[in-house]
């Protein structure tokens with residue numbers, strides 16, 4: 370009998386999941402596994418964990434939803450807490466697994482962890498196979514190699530739009546054969562009980578993790594509300610659920626694939642309307658792909674102070690942690706920055722306009738090391754995504770892809786343009 374282990378990471382869905390489909394095609398039985406990385410929950414020297422409470426709650430909800438979905442099809446999710454490098458080989462041996470299937474990674478730390486698991490598995494002649502499940506355009510469809518991937522977004526976009534195609538989605542499996550495993554709901558409930566955050570009524574959306582929630586939001590934003598039709602005009606908003614899609618937390622954990630979103634937009638364009646706004650949502654998904662390929666190309670350099678820019682932009686030695694604390698807690702004295710930082714602290718979300726401004730303020734006005742800001746975002750954002758986060762920060766710092774060598778936003782001017790009547794500032798700072 371052939372038995373496979375499917376190591377889930379940020380692909381917490383059954384729809385359009387090549388890894389899972391390939392495992393089912395190969396094996397008679399599969400064991401779906403997720404490892405909660407304990408290290409992510411330990412407080413660092415800056416006073417926060419790599420995975421903050423909002424992120425952790427969203428993850429636990431997504432795991433619970435995946436477990437229930439698997440159960441309905443005859444399986445279940447084995448959820449462990451620890452270190453995947455140790456746990457995955459241990460489970461593979463315990464259940465006599467011959468192959469491990471998992472999602473291909475692009476960031477250095479994640480790649481290293483797969484390589485370590487692979488080495489450990491190989492000692493017992495267990496194979497590991499990886500599939501790329503988080504991009505809109507597969508690397509194999511791109512009209513250039515990763516080494517030659519353009520560093521300027523517009524060049525990347527034009528080439529991709531002209532010469533690449535988005536593949537069809539993989540079908541959701543009907544039935545899954547699996548051996549008996551421990552019920553994940555016990556651990557998930559126990560972990561959820563430890564979380565000490567409340568839902569703030571000012572939150573843009575009552576985000577809840579999971580595949581069904583992702584498709585609910587997709588359906589709402591496109592077919593129920595038609596909000597997508599005015600996305601280009603509203604996308605710089607700050608207040609409320611509908612100024613932008615809010616797909617990002619679901620994409621970050623892979624509760625939905627960008628391909629599923631793309632094909633739904635194409636269906637909307639065919640059945641309802643096609644305009645600049647429907648195009649623009651796909652355009653934004655290309656930014657997401659872009660930062661992924663940038664990470665694949667420049668690897669660990671993306672995380673360095675001077676990034677992958679040709680010239681040395683920064684020469685910082687001093688980390689003013691008092692100033693940084695003021696920025697984190699939303700008490701810099703600049704109300705636009707503070708409102709955004711409070712929203713992030715109390716809800717785990719911030720608009721794109723807000724992110725650009727608070728990042729620029731920390732880097733160009735406070736003259737701080739941009740990586741501190743990126744690390745705090747990593748902890749707080751429920752849509753934290755390694756490539757999008759670090760790529761966008763490096764871009765604003767001028768050490769990444771910005772052809773203009775950094776984006777300094779005039780925060781006061783931005784506030785008077787995007788929050789003319791101070792509705793947003795009053796919402797969070799009064």
Ligand SMILES: Cc1cc2nc3c(=O)[nH]c(=O)nc-3n(C[C@H](O)[C@H](O)[C@H](O)COP(=O)(O)OP(=O)(O)OC[C@H]3O[C@@H](n4cnc5c(N)ncnc54)[C@H](O)[C@@H]3O)c2cc1C
Nearest residue numbers: 613614615616617653657721724725752753754757758761
């Ligand atoms: C400093 C900084 C840090 C960021 N960190 C993250 C992060 O950790 N995770 C994350 O998903 N996005 C990040 N972004 C990008 C962007 O702010 C969010 O994707 C967006 O605000 C999420 O809301 P939405 O889903 O409603 O976006 P929409 O405006 O509805 O866009 C649709 C989708 O397009 C993609 N997208 C849009 N803008 C960008 C962008 N600039 N870069 C990459 N993808 C984009 C996202 O997947 C998003 O869900 C960051 C931006 C900045 C300036």
